[in-house]
Amino acid sequence: MKPIFADAAAIEHAVKLLQQGRLVAFPTETVYGLGADAANPDAVRRIFKAKGRPADHPLIVHIASTDSLNDWAQSVPDSALKLAAQFWPGPLALILNKKPEVSSVVTGGQDTVGLRVPGHPVALSLLREFGGGIAAPSANRFCRISPTQAVHVEEELGNAVDLILDGGACQVGVESTIVDLSGTRPKLLRPGYITQFDIEAVLQTEMLVVSTQSGQTDSSEQRAPGMMAVHYAPITVALLCPTERLPEMIQTLNFQNKKVGILAYSLKPAENTLTRLIRMPKQADDYAQALYASLRDLDSLQLDIILVEQPPETAAWRAINDRIGKATSAC
Missing domain, CATH: 3.40.50.11030 (Threonylcarbamoyl-AMP synthase, C-terminal domain)
Incomplete structure (x- = not known):
């Protein structure tokens, strides 16, 4: 699948494909995402198939604004609102307790859901036109190098994706920071452009930091994207x-x-x-x-x-x- 320039007509076409349960790759400020309608379990399963991703690995749902938090989260703590006000749109994903109607296909069978408002104009235009949440992990094969240009998606996934929106090179270049706010104390699950110091300064509290260098083996622990010991890896040693x-x-x-x-x-x-x-x-x-x-x-x-x-x-x-x-x- 050849990338197409992400103008208004291309975004309109992308929305129609998403509504049909198809897959659309699109740029965010971090990496390119492989998107599907987050409210359509069959569409979301296509993401897992295209990537070769295990079904118990949760996806992040991209939303257009903080106003959409209540569509996905059972409850939205003040800490989430503070971080959203400071860093959204931007490279920060929040883990919150999900509403019962949110599909377990999206959450990897967990009772929590990851949410973020991306800080890229193409991603935001797509979300606003679509009017719902878009589940979107990185648009690459599972555990391989994440794509930061549209051509990387083409090389990696080929015709497994129905449309690739080209919005230029990603400005941040590494995946979003992930903060778990589903418990009594904030946890940093994945570091990113927004640092632990940045988050603690807003929340005025210290976070727990989850180390994943040795791998995530305890099934009782919170799972989030990028927590495997081997990830983002080239084929070459x-x-x-x-x-x-x-x-x-x-x-x-x-x-x-x-x-x-x-x-x-x-x-x-x-x-x-x-x-x-x-x-x-x-x-x-x-x-x-x-x-x-x-x-x-x-x-x-x-x-x-x-x-x-x-x-x-x-x-x-x-x-x-x-x-x-x-x-x-x-x-």
């Missing part, structure tokens, strides 16, 4: 290397005649016929925007291995380190 080990690893792999791809932001190793280097930005926001597209570029080159230089381990880089940690193994 990828290793995460400390800066000081990169030269040694490159030299060793070159000696073994291995074709090597490198994502590095501080080193400038010499390129040769066995090495492909992508120099990454040194600022966290710019790095996040470039990350998935750069990984995809290297993954397309039929390399033997990809080396990723370890980013700084500071709060500004937390979401990036989360995604890279799940896409790579230790060097």
